Amino acid sequence: MSYFSDIYKGIKTLLTGMSVTGGYFIRARKGAITQQYPDNRETLKMFDRFRGEVVMPHDADNRHYCTGCQSCEIACPNGSIEIIWDRAVDPETGKKKKKIDKHIYHLSMCTMCGLCIEACPTDAIVWAPNFENSVYDRSALTKVLNQPGSSVLDGIED
Amino acid sequence: MNFTQMIIPLNITKTISDWIYSIMPETAASYTIMVIIAVAYLALFAVAGLYLVLLERKVAAWFQLRIGPNRVGPWGLLQTMADALKLVSKELTSTIKIDKFLYNLAPYFVIVSALMAMAVFPFSEQFQAFDINIGVFFLIAISSIGVIGILLAGWSSNNKYALIGAMRSGLQTISYELSVGLSILTMVLLTGTLQLSEIIEAQRTGGWLILQGHVPSIIAFMIFMVAGTAETNRAPFDLVEAESELGAGFHTEYSGMKFAYFFLAEFINMFIISSIAVVLFFGGWLSPFGITENIAWFPQVFWFLIKVLGLIFLMMWFRWTFPRLRVDQLLTLEWKYLLPLNLMNIVLMAIVIWLNWTI
Numbered sequence: 062m063s064y065f066s067d068i069y070k071g072i073k074t075l076l077t078g079m080s081v082t083g084g085y086f087i088r089a090r091k092g093a094i095t096q097q098y099p100d101n102r103e104t105l106k107m108f109d110r111f112r113g114e115v116v117m118p119h120d121a122d123n124r125h126y127c128t129g130c131q132s133c134e135i136a137c138p139n140g141s142i143e144i145i146w147d148r149a150v151d152p153e154t155g156k157k158k159k160k161i162d163k164h165i166y167h168l169s170m171c172t173m174c175g176l177c178i179e180a181c182p183t184d185a186i187v188w189a190p191n192f193e194n195s196v197y198d199r200s201a202l203t204k205v206l207n208q209p210g211s212s213v214l215d216g217i218e219d
Numbered sequence: 220m221n222f223t224q225m226i227i228p229l230n231i232t233k234t235i236s237d238w239i240y241s242i243m244p245e246t247a248a249s250y251t252i253m254v255i256i257a258v259a260y261l262a263l264f265a266v267a268g269l270y271l272v273l274l275e276r277k278v279a280a281w282f283q284l285r286i287g288p289n290r291v292g293p294w295g296l297l298q299t300m301a302d303a304l305k306l307v308s309k310e311l312t313s314t315i316k317i318d319k320f321l322y323n324l325a326p327y328f329v330i331v332s333a334l335m336a337m338a339v340f341p342f343s344e345q346f347q348a349f350d351i352n353i354g355v356f357f358l359i360a361i362s363s364i365g366v367i368g369i370l371l372a373g374w375s376s377n378n379k380y381a382l383i384g385a386m387r388s389g390l391q392t393i394s395y396e397l398s399v400g401l402s403i404l405t406m407v408l409l410t411g412t413l414q415l416s417e418i419i420e421a422q423r424t425g426g427w428l429i430l431q432g433h434v435p436s437i438i439a440f441m442i443f444m445v446a447g448t449a450e451t452n453r454a455p456f457d458l459v460e461a462e463s464e465l466g467a468g469f470h471t472e473y474s475g476m477k478f479a480y481f482f483l484a485e486f487i488n489m490f491i492i493s494s495i496a497v498v499l500f501f502g503g504w505l506s507p508f509g510i511t512e513n514i515a516w517f518p519q520v521f522w523f524l525i526k527v528l529g530l531i532f533l534m535m536w537f538r539w540t541f542p543r544l545r546v547d548q549l550l551t552l553e554w555k556y557l558l559p560l561n562l563m564n565i566v567l568m569a570i571v572i573w574l575n576w577t578i
Binding site for chain 2: 079085088090
């Protein structure tokens with residue numbers, strides 16, 4: 062009698078599916094996942110894992126974690142990151158030390174693969190949730206990530 | 220055709236018909252009235268079809284946790300009106316190697332057969348354009364004509380996707396026509412008449428037919444809804460216009476208003492299937508337990524439309540829940556499950572009536 066049990070099972074599974082979507086239907090008024098973007102621009106918050114662009118966080122004293130090791134530049138598959146670096150004399154030890162002059166990030170070439178962020182040994186660069194990336198001039202998409210006059214945080218290389 | 224059978228709805232239309240009869244000879248007057256009723260139905264169901272499209276889009280959005288159209292007019296109420304205006308104003312494009320005559324004929328075939336079926340439905344006690352004594356038979360016959368339009372559209376388009384879609388439609392409609400017919404026949408066993416107004420009259424005292432016939436009625440209703448969804452070529456039976464396989468199926472080559480006719484016909488067909496189900500199973504315009512039977516001013520149309528909308532919602536629920544069937548699954552469902560069950564169900568219904576087990 063598997064014929065009738067097949068019918069019973071079929072109806073049962075169909076009703077299970079319908080109860081799932083029926084639940085969605087009832088909850089849709091409150092729990093709609095649609096973001097009405099330009100209207101809720103002030104309150105719209107992107108998700109933690111959202112990949113908008115790569116940024117370099119700075120602390121209050123205008124210091125960052127980037128040692129200029131160039132791991133990100135090597136890791137980037139399409140050359141979105143260029144680091145212009147320099148050597149400067151450390152006033153404490155008197156030794157020459159590598160430091161970044163400009164950490165250049167071409168957002169226009171970036172595919173948001175995240176390999177640079179995985180490669181960074183000091184977590185100097187992170188994802189930012191900014192998604193309004195349209196500009197009128199493409200040169201505006203080439204960004205210098207370290208702020209002017211910033212320096213690396215002491216002891217970060219160790 | 221007997222013109223006296225035509226029941227003119229409501230008092231205001233009676234005044235109009237009296238006035239037309241007073242200024243014209245009798246034959247001309249009856250033809251004029253027929254044309255007026257046809258135009259009124261056409262306008263009514265074109266607008267109703269548009270709002271069914273809007274309802275579908277809203278319901279679809281809610282099933283998928285979205286919001287749906289909400290920009291054009293309050294709550295998006297004018298959205299489909301704007302879409303229709305857009306489609307009217309669009310250029311009608313076609314390919315060179317089409318069969319011109321059939322290509323242009325096909326959409327009218329589909330929409331006219333859909334609108335013709337509307338004529339026999341009793342929306343209320345008086346509101347029925349054409350009350351024939353073979354109403355149910357007429358409905359089954361008319362609803363099968365639409366598929367010719369679809370076949371014509373696919374054939375004349377000279378496009379392999381359109382042709383495959385049209386052939387699938389023929390296959391599907393011919394198969395499921397059996398189930399629709401047999402499940403309706405099960406209910407006709409119970410009422411003993413094919414006239415829609417008398418079918419409803421039979422439910423006034425004894426309760427809705429789905430209760431009167433209990434088990435076989437419920438089985439018949441389930442089979443009817445499955446087969447009816449297949450008849451209208453809607454998901455999960457939308458092999459005819461399976462977007463992922465066939466582009467748009469039989470209406471791939473259509474654009475503008477001709478495309479809109481196919482689109483509108485799908486929704487009017489959905490309305491028809493729901494209306495048949497309401498008349499045969501849920502008492503048509505009768506109120507539940509007769510709660511508004513003694514209130515003279517209460518429109519009986521209200522109950523009819525509420526029930527129809529409920530069943531349309533059920534079909535939309537199917538559409539936005541179930542995945543599409545393969546062709547072999549479609550035929551297995553019909554020939555191995557629905558048809559044998561239906562035949563058993565007819566015997567069961569006959570036994571129930573023979574032994575007087577109806578409620």
